[in-house]
Structures are given as structure tokens and as C-alpha cells.
Amino acid sequence: MKAIVQDSYGPADVLHLRDIDQPAMNDQEVLVQVRAAGVDPGVWIFMTGRPYLARLAAGPRRPRVPVRGRDLAGVVVAVGARVTRFRPGDEVFGTCPRGSYAEFASAPEPRLARKPANLSFAQAAAAPVSGMTALRAVRDSGAVRPGQRVLVIGASGGVGSHAVQIAKAYGATVTAVCAPARAAFVLGLGADDILDYTSEEVDSRGPIHDVVIDTGGDRPLSLLRRALTPHGTLALVGGTYTKGPVLSGYDRQMVRAPLLSLFVGQRLRSVSAVERTRDLSELGNLIESGALTPAVDRTYPLAQAADAIRHLRHGHPAGKIVVTV
Template structure:
């Protein structure tokens, strides 16, 4: 089969399209013929081995996993004798980041709990855009942010993969959503449900006076003191993505701020979860959430897809057609 392979950390140019051995389904595994995959921030960490601490999970001197790619959608080709949830011909989607990656390939063999039935009203490309980003948005809002109906929620970095899902998920919980993005993304975030939009190229967010019950930071370089001022008493700021300095502040200063007052500052790391994938499947089938896809690339064009993605201006998701 064809797959994107690399054996050293570095820029997208270290990725190569090669012929590799097609996997077999183990006793507890599902062999999936991949129709589409997607690029995520986690893929970029896996590619570059940065930040350095990530190498303790991904390989200290060279990559532990030779085929990157986390999000997939495809069709079950074979199942192991102990698999109970799927059979050949089933359409599925899933997040492989917890079971060895391998999504940028024509086939992959994975544990059945890494997958969920593909939403019936979505194409393979749309479904591949979902798992990591949507579950990140769901877990950060619901589990870490304790989202409640009627709250005022702000999404900073609202036009990226996590941000576009976060807007829609927050609306599905019955909240009032404010999105922060640049001018080129204003119409996109409005079209998926944002009640209010702050264009950071025209308005200095650090000087705005509105306060929010929950702030989700998915991108940006603001000091966390800016987000603290924008929180209501008992409000929560959840850092999902952003600059290294912002992440460091949240991890080091956040606990002290949280202990010293009623406002909470927390960092968040998504964990693959089949139940949450199924929860998202139900939201998609109910028409409450839809993926925003910016660009599509062929499997042979994965290096170009990474180059575009690492520029940081993708509107929603970047999808790979296998």
C-alpha cells in the first residue's frame, strides 16, 4: 500500500510517499481502507518533535511512529475474531492518536474502540475533519469549562479547526457565543452560529470591557492576564492552543491564579474517546454541527498540506483525500 513515511524529525520535506506493507487485522483490531484523513496540530508536533517534551511520548531521537496521521474516515475491510462492534463494509471514522497513528496511508489496522460509525449524513472527507478537533472542542467546553445553558462564552481563535467546532458545540449547549478572529474569517464564524464577532485586526481585545462565564483559547499570543480580566467572577479560562508563552503562563501561573481567587485558569489536552465520538456523530446527524473544510490535498501532497497548515491561517480543517 502507499503511505506517507518519515524517519527523522524536521520540516514537511522529510515526509515521503512510499510503498509499505499492508497491515493485517489483529485479533482485536479492525482493518480500515482509508478514504480521507485530516491534518491537526498534534500531527505537527509528531512531525517536528516540538516542543521537546513531546519526544518522550513520540521518540526521543527519532520518530517512534513512522506513519503520521490521526484523524481518518473509511470503510471496514476486515475484522479480527474478537471484534464485536464492526463488520466488513461498515463506514467508520476515528482518532488514531492514542493507538499508534498511521492515518496518512491507504490502510490502517486499529483497535475497535478507536473508531465510531460514520455519521450517515456526512461524506468521508467531512467525517475525517471531525475526530480530534471536534472532541477537543467538546471536552474542553464540557469537561474542563463546565459549560452551562445561558452562559456567555468567548472563543479566541474561532476560525481554526477546534474553534469552528467550539462555536457550534457551545451553541448546541444553549449559550451566547462571541468569536474572536481576523477580518477574513468574520463571515465564516457568523455563518456557523457566532452571536457576536470581535475582529482583532480592528479592535484591541485587551481593552474590551465585556466579561464572560467561559473563555476558550485555541490560538493567539495574549497574556493570560488579559483573559483573567475578561472573565466574570467564577468564570473559567481554558487554554487549548496558542503561543508557547501563553501555554507556559497557563500551566505555571494558572494554578496560582485559580487558588487565589474565584476565576479559574486551566490548560487542556484532548484524549481520544469513543463515547465522545459517538456524541459528536449524534450532533452531526441532528444538523447541529458541521465541519468547515478549508482545503483538500491528495495523499501525495501531504507535505504541501503541512506547509499550508503550519502557516496558521487555515479556515477550519485541512483534509487529505486518500
């Protein structure tokens, strides 16, 4: 089968389209013919091996998993002997730990759910990683309740575009932080108001937000806290690409926010990177109800996966980028 493979860490130039063996499948896994796969910051991190802390999971000198990509949508072609929820021909979406930028991918049964019928494969592939992250930011870390005021920083990105819609589904009033060129896009997602970061900072309106969801990763905690009510909650999603090779912007989540939370009235929370069956199922329910529609910025064919990752890094996409197979 054809797949996007890398032998070493580095920029998108390390990615190559190659013929490799079809992935093996154990008794609890599902073999999926991939139709589409999402592009997210995690792909960039494991491609470059930066911040270096990521190499503890990915491999110290080269990637243990050579095929890139994590979330996918496709059609089941075979199931393991202990799989009970799927059979060949089922359309599914979810995540794959051994790479989804390929014609076929194997995934543990709990990492998959039936593809919502109202989505294309490209839309479904845009949902799992970013959608589950946004769900945890809104529901778990942010504990958003009806009537609260929520500020979403990076509202036009992959996680942010999901977070705006999920926060609205949870009954919040949402202010979306974005550039003027993305205002119509985020208002179309359901945002109630726009904060243009090119003309005002996120704390310019005072401490009025019950929850701040920061997907940008480049603002100091002191600034973000000034946008929160005295007992509000800050949900931190991800870090920057450029601030240091070891921790990058993630030191806010891993070091500073947990320590500061011990001494202030505000709750400063990190959004955990956990993929769970119940989160994927809840995401599917929100999609099927019409409360959430994954936004696709553009698609790239498999052979151009490197260009897709470059666009993620430099193109400021509106919603998610998707690789089609």
C-alpha cells in the first residue's frame, strides 16, 4: 500500500510517499481503508520531534511509528476475532496510533465510532483529534455551564472552531478571538461576538469571562487571567511551535499553571491529550444533532501530505486541513 513515511525528524521535506506493507491487525483491532485523515499540530510535533520532550513518546533518535497521521475516516475491510462493534463495510471515524496517512490503517476498536451519516469522509476526518480536544476543554477543563461567558482564543483553528460550537451547544455566550479576515467564518460557527486581536488584546474588555479557552499557546498566564472573572477557569490547549526546543510553550501547562493554581482563586487547567470511546461517541452525537459541524479549510491528496502540513504551519487555516486518500 502507499503511505507517507519518514525515517528521521525534521521539516516536511522528511516525508515521502512509499509502498509499504499493509498494517498487521490483532484480535482487538479493525483494519480500515482510509478515505481521509486530518492534519493537526500533533502531526507537526511528531514529524519534527520538537519540543524534544515529545521524543520520549515518539522515539529518541527517529520516529518509532514511521507513518504520520492520527485521525481518520474510512471503511472497515476486516475485523479482529474479538471485535464486536464493527463489521466489513461499516463507515467509521476515529484515531489510529500507527499512522493514518496511508491507504490502510489498523486501529483498536475503542478508538473508532460509526461515521455520522450527515458528514463526508473529509469532514469526519477533521473531527476526532481536534473535536475531542475541544470537548475536553469545554466540558472537563472548562466545566462550561448554560449562561456563562466563554472566550475562545484561536477560534478559527482546528480545536477553536470545534470549541466555539461545543460551547454554544452547552448554552454559553461565546466571544471568538480571531483576525478580521476570519470574522465571518467564526460568526458562521455560532459565535456571539468577535474580538479582533489585531486591534485589541484579550484582556481589553476586563475580567468578564467565566471561561477562557486558549488554543493559541503564546500569551502569558498573567494576561489571560486578566480576561477571567475572579473565580473563572482558564483551559490551556497546546503550546507554540517556536518558543524553545525542550518544552516550547507547553511549560505553561506542565509547570507554571499547576503551580499558580495553588495560590489564586482562578482555576488554571490543562486540557489532557486522552482519546476515549465515550468522548468520540459524544462528539458523534453532537454532530448528528446538528450542534457541531467540523469545518474543513481545504483538502490535499495523499501524495501532497507534506504541503498540507506546511499549510498548517504557515497558512492560518480556517478549520481543519484534511488529507484525502
